[in-house]
Amino acid sequence: MTLTEQALRELSDELLAAEINRMPVAPFSDRFPDLSQQQAYSVQFATAETRVRSGARLIGAKVGYTSRATQQQFGVDEPVFGLLMDGQVHPDGGEVAFEQLISPKIEPEIACVLKEDLKGPGVTVAHALAAIAGVMPALELVDSRFRDWRANAIDMTADSVGAWGIVLGGRLTPIDGINLRTIGVVLERNGTVVSAGTGAAALGNPADVLAWLANKMAVFNLGLTRGQVVITGSLVRAEPIEKGDCYTAVFDRLGAVSVTFL
Numbered sequence: 387m388t389l390t391e392q393a394l395r396e397l398s399d400e401l402l403a404a405e406i407n408r409m410p411v412a413p414f415s416d417r418f419p420d421l422s423q424q425q426a427y428s429v430q431f432a433t434a435e436t437r438v439r440s441g442a443r444l445i446g447a448k449v450g451y452t453s454r455a456t457q458q459q460f461g462v463d464e465p466v467f468g469l470l471m472d473g474q475v476h477p478d479g480g481e482v483a484f485e486q487l488i489s490p491k492i493e494p495e496i497a498c499v500l501k502e503d504l505k506g507p508g509v510t511v512a513h514a515l516a517a518i519a520g521v522m523p524a525l526e527l528v529d530s531r532f533r534d535w536r537a538n539a540i541d542m543t544a545d546s547v548g549a550w551g552i553v554l555g556g557r558l559t560p561i562d563g564i565n566l567r568t569i570g571v572v573l574e575r576n577g578t579v580v581s582a583g584t585g586a587a588a589l590g591n592p593a594d595v596l597a598w599l600a601n602k603m604a605v606f607n608l609g610l611t612r613g614q615v616v617i618t619g620s621l622v623r624a625e626p627i628e629k630g631d632c633y634t635a636v637f638d639r640l641g642a643v644s645v646t647f648l
Contacts, residue, residue, distance in 0.1 A: 394432060397414060397544065398544075405531055405550075410488055413536055414429075414532075414540070414541050415538050426540045426541070426543035430546050433546065434546075442473050445471060445475070446469075446617075447610065447617075448467065449618055452587070452618065452619025452620070453620075465595065465598060465599075475551070478645075480645060481647070481648050483647075484629040487527070487627070488531065490626070491627060493528060494526075494583075495524045495618055496522075496569060496640070497522040499521070499613070499614075500616070501517060501519030501612060503611050504609065506601035509601050509604075514596040520558040521558070522558055522643075523637040523640045524553065525644075526620070528624060530542075553645045554615070557641045564639060566585045568586070569584060569637060570583070570638040571583055571636065572635070572636045574634045577632075584621060587620070589618075595619055630647065631646070633646075
């Protein structure tokens with residue numbers, strides 16, 4: 387199916403309105419079953435352009451579907467990425483108004499901060515590691531603008547992979563001597579441990595995620611720049627958020643990060 391640029395922008399407008407009004411829409415895949423991943427990224431980029439025109443600043447990217455199990459579940463053979471804006475960053479230990487969200491979930495992730503530009507094609511894991519200034523503990527707040535999370539990988543690509551917010555821990559840790567794949571995390575909800583995982587859950591190694599991202603973005607003539615942040619995929623299953631919840635992720639060697647929903 388060939389959708390015009392105007393039609394793709396109208397789909398982007400639907401997602402923006404759904405977020406603002408907290409009224410999710412039917413999945414695009416139901417209405418346009420032949421919608422391609424290329425078109426879905428076009429919808430996502432249109433949304434990013436609208437946000438930038440409204441004063442937002444691009445600060446980095448997120449990557450989803452980084453575990454093999456998730457890829458198999460959604461019938462994809464590679465991750466997908468979404469773009470992050472400055473207004474999506476929330477303070478460590480801070481509070482988020484639950485009423486802003488539709489049907490939120492939370493994921494602990496390793497965030498990479500870049501000390502140099504990184505653009506594909508041809509980016510290797512070695513290139514990715516050399517470009518990392520350090521890593522930070524992170525919590526991603528994911529939300530779906532599609533009704534009841536009934537969305538496939540194409541829908542999620544259009545919806546920036548559910549990007550809504552991120553919380554970054556207050557410490558940047560250099561990666562010299564650290565094997566990112568062995569970093570452990572424990573996720574706590576209201577003081578009770580709900581899950582645990584390691585960096586290996588993110589495509590085997592968060593550095594592999596970063597290399598994949600740089601090469602995938604190059605397909606769209608995009609690249610990562612110095613100072614940008616990349617969150618590299620959840621290390622455990624996504625947990626639902628309810629009003630009043632306080633989530634804390636405690637990372638081996640990186641520290642902790644937390645957020646409360648009121």
